[in-house]
Amino acid sequence: MAYYEAICFWLSLVIYALAAGGYIYALVFRNEKVVPKLLVLIGIGLAVHTGAVAARYFAQGHFPWSTDYENGLMGGWFIIASTLFVAWRQKSLRVFAVATVPTTMLIMGYGVMRNPTLAPMAATLKSFWLAIHVFFAWLSFGAYVLAMAAGVIYLLKERAAARGTASADDRFADLSPERLDDLMFKYLVFGFITNAIMIAAGSIWAKDLWGAYWSWDPVETWSLISWLMYGAAIHLRVTMGWRGTRFSWLMIGALLTVIINFFGVSILMKSSVHVFKMS
Amino acid sequence: MLKSTLKYLGSLRCTIWLLVALIAVFSIGFFLPQRSVVGKAAYLKWQASAPLLARIDQTLQLTDIFTAPVTLVIWGLFFLNLLLVMKQRIPLVLAKVQVDPEKALQRHGLGPFSYSVQLAEGDRERIPAALAAQGYQVHGDADRFFAIKNRRSPLATLVFHLSFFLLLIGWLISFYSRFTGFVDVSEHEPFLGELARYNAAPKLPKSGGGAPEVKFLVESVRPEVSQGVATGIKIVLKDEAGATHQVDINEPYKTGYASVLFNDLGISPLFVLQDASGREIDGAYVKLDVLKGKRDHFRMQAYDVAAWYYPDHVVTDGKDATRSEEFKNPAFHLEVTRDGKAVASGTVHPGEAVLLDNGLRLGFKEQNFWVRLLVTKEYGREFIYAGFMLALVALIWRLVYYRREITGVVRETAGGKVLELGARGDFYQALAKDEFDRTVAALTRRS
Numbered sequence: 170m171a172y173y174e175a176i177c178f179w180l181s182l183v184i185y186a187l188a189a190g191g192y193i194y195a196l197v198f199r200n201e202k203v204v205p206k207l208l209v210l211i212g213i214g215l216a217v218h219t220g221a222v223a224a225r226y227f228a229q230g231h232f233p234w235s236t237d238y239e240n241g242l243m244g245g246w247f248i249i250a251s252t253l254f255v256a257w258r259q260k261s262l263r264v265f266a267v268a269t270v271p272t273t274m275l276i277m278g279y280g281v282m283r284n285p286t287l288a289p290m291a292a293t294l295k296s297f298w299l300a301i302h303v304f305f306a307w308l309s310f311g312a313y314v315l316a317m318a319a320g321v322i323y324l325l326k327e328r329a330a331a332r333g334t335a336s337a338d339d340r341f342a343d344l345s346p347e348r349l350d351d352l353m354f355k356y357l358v359f360g361f362i363t364n365a366i367m368i369a370a371g372s373i374w375a376k377d378l379w380g381a382y383w384s385w386d387p388v389e390t391w392s393l394i395s396w397l398m399y400g401a402a403i404h405l406r407v408t409m410g411w412r413g414t415r416f417s418w419l420m421i422g423a424l425l426t427v428i429i430n431f432f433g434v435s436i437l438m439k440s441s442v443h444v445f446k447m448s
Numbered sequence: 449m450l451k452s453t454l455k456y457l458g459s460l461r462c463t464i465w466l467l468v469a470l471i472a473v474f475s476i477g478f479f480l481p482q483r484s485v486v487g488k489a490a491y492l493k494w495q496a497s498a499p500l501l502a503r504i505d506q507t508l509q510l511t512d513i514f515t516a517p518v519t520l521v522i523w524g525l526f527f528l529n530l531l532l533v534m535k536q537r538i539p540l541v542l543a544k545v546q547v548d549p550e551k552a553l554q555r556h557g558l559g560p561f562s563y564s565v566q567l568a569e570g571d572r573e574r575i576p577a578a579l580a581a582q583g584y585q586v587h588g589d590a591d592r593f594f595a596i597k598n599r600r601s602p603l604a605t606l607v608f609h610l611s612f613f614l615l616l617i618g619w620l621i622s623f624y625s626r627f628t629g630f631v632d633v634s635e636h637e638p639f640l641g642e643l644a645r646y647n648a649a650p651k652l653p654k655s656g657g658g659a660p661e662v663k664f665l666v667e668s669v670r671p672e673v674s675q676g677v678a679t680g681i682k683i684v685l686k687d688e689a690g691a692t693h694q695v696d697i698n699e700p701y702k703t704g705y706a707s708v709l710f711n712d713l714g715i716s717p718l719f720v721l722q723d724a725s726g727r728e729i730d731g732a733y734v735k736l737d738v739l740k741g742k743r744d745h746f747r748m749q750a751y752d753v754a755a756w757y758y759p760d761h762v763v764t765d766g767k768d769a770t771r772s773e774e775f776k777n778p779a780f781h782l783e784v785t786r787d788g789k790a791v792a793s794g795t796v797h798p799g800e801a802v803l804l805d806n807g808l809r810l811g812f813k814e815q816n817f818w819v820r821l822l823v824t825k826e827y828g829r830e831f832i833y834a835g836f837m838l839a840l841v842a843l844i845w846r847l848v849y850y851r852r853e854i855t856g857v858v859r860e861t862a863g864g865k866v867l868e869l870g871a872r873g874d875f876y877q878a879l880a881k882d883e884f885d886r887t888v889a890a891l892t893r894r895s
Contacts, residue, residue, distance in 0.1 A: 292680040292697035348878035358847040369836040380824045385514045401467040408460040
């Protein structure tokens with residue numbers, strides 16, 4: 170890690186931790202008035218986080234997008250940016266941070282425990298198609314995390330209603346269950362389309378790098394599994410009418426496939442061509 | 449029986465199960481070592497470490513799951529399902545696209561959202577025009593109209609399914625026409641596309657035919673290493689016409705449907721054997737696989753030579769070592785034997801030599817590189833690219849530009865004329881309501 174990158178990275182993590190704590194407080198003590206302030210805190214966290222990305226960029230001379238640490242750094246940035254973007258577009262969606270901020274902390278924390286060493290960009294990663302591939306990968310990841318967050322909020326509302334502690338409309342009053350249900354599907358659709366672009370761009374890149382569009386490499390295989398999983402979710406929604414609770418759990422469970430794809434493959438597999446060796 | 453089977457195969461429930469089945473077989477392929485992915489050595493090692501599991505996997509073809517009969521059957525059923533679903537859907541989709549405004553108006557009031565707008569003087573004519581300005585196609589007159597946005601959106605479902613068939617066709621053409629072969633070529637060495645020059649067993653096209661007519665001379669090879677990371681390799685190829693082409697990682701040389709990709713790098717030093725008077729009695733560029741500390745050997749005259757390579761040579765504690773992976777100070781450590789007996793050993797830089805028996809010297813004249821190039825040729829890419837494009841266009845078309853319908857009927861009431869609006873949209877409920885609320889609010893503002 171570069172000096173300023175380390176400062177910004179840990180500072181952003183501390184800020185996110187404070188924000189996550191604030192959200193837990195808001196949830197447990199039913200004090201949703203603090204949420205706007207927490208969002209400002211997350212905004213400051215994102216600015217510092219951007220500083221970490223920039224410091225790494227200047228130290229290495231390329232965008233961080235190859236190792237587990239860099240995946241965590243950039244992935245976290247996209248998730249927080251998506252959270253702030255949807256909250257800016259629609260105030261009622263500010264509560265999504267209750268799920269997205271802890272997710273970001275986990276993936277950043279996992280990444281920093283792996284390999285934050287600075288390194289020049291391996292030749293295999295110098296490709297226009299890779300830039301498209303990675304950009305859309307992060308967009309889809311951000312969207313799937315938002316779909317998961319909508320699912321979590323849906324279930325929280327539903328649980329509150331079931332316990333009789335509050336009606337479904339009392340918790341996160343600005344968000345009706347129907348709206349959350351639609352939002353899950355909307356983010357799923359966005360994620361699915363960007364995921365498809367990610368796979369297509371990766372396939373074209375693979376042709377120039379390894380000589381074949383598709384080699385059933387573990388990362389390719391798992392990304393297809395993930396895409397099929399979300400494709401099945403669209404089918405279940407559109408043709409079988411899966412909604413509400415079932416669909417929420419589906420969005421939460423399906424995110425596991427994406428997390429495995431981004432972070433798990435390099436642990437589980439030693440033979441993936443996507444584990445880019447530095448020599 | 450056949451009818452009911454085909455009916456089930458054409459159902460959307462079957463689609464879900466087939467997707468689940470594909471996810472299951474791909475998961476097996478992910479967790480179990482696949483022969484095509486892990487490489488022969490790693491596979492044999494795994495086989496030795498878990499012989500029983502390996503035998504079970506082999507019997508069930510789980511270690512070649514992506515081409516196993518069970519997977520091919522699932523793929524076959526998947527495409528059959530797509531075909532049957534498309535067959536069923538085509539008339540439905542076409543009927544949906546060719547909307548009958550009258551039928552739509554008969555459903556007026558049955559949609560999920562309804563609004564009433566009190567009309568002022570002159571509003572009646574303005575509202576259909578305002579809807580048209582928002583991208584709706586408006587049918588009917590000011591008193592009774594049907595407005596629709598993104599009418600053709602359902603067609604995208606068919607286009608999306610069609611894209612899978614294009615990908616399948618592209619894959620089949622590619623699979624049957626594909627040639628792949630590795631060839632090792634040194635700097636300044638020509639390659640004339642001869643099949644015999646390829647490394648062991650190039651994969652010939654299943655549809656027949658031989659190696660592609662790819663001819664070139666490797667003019668130069670310049671690997672780039674920085675801080676131990678391979679940051680690039682500049683390979684200059686000269687084709688038959690004398691034109692030069694640069695190959696790098698991610699930048700193959702493409703000629704027609706053939707591609708030449710960099711795959712591996714090795715050292716190709718010029719070693720010469722000289723007698724006591726300095727006369728060269730033998731010499732050759734030898735292709736050695738000695739990078740990353742590997743040992744290789746070659747034979748010259750009666751001598752067997754084992755070689756170790758140090759790209760950035762340094763002597764540490766009396767031992768040969770390399771400071772980095774950068775080619776800053778290349779050196780070879782050579783151990784020479786004849787008839788199994790050690791003759792000489794030593795470390796040489798370019799221009800230096802090892803003294804052998806009988807007054808002979810083995811000199812390291814200069815260092816060149818050799819590259820392992822992957823030559824591929826396949827057809828079908830047009831279908832694959834078209835498939836990708838159509839799939840993306842269809843997804844965006846269907847799921848982003850989804851269909852919205854509004855019916856409007858003007859009724860006379862005691863308070864004057866009221867426009868009753870009914871609205872429905874594909875896929876969304878609450879979000880569609882927001883959109884219709886905005887649309888109606890805009891219409892009301894105009895009125």
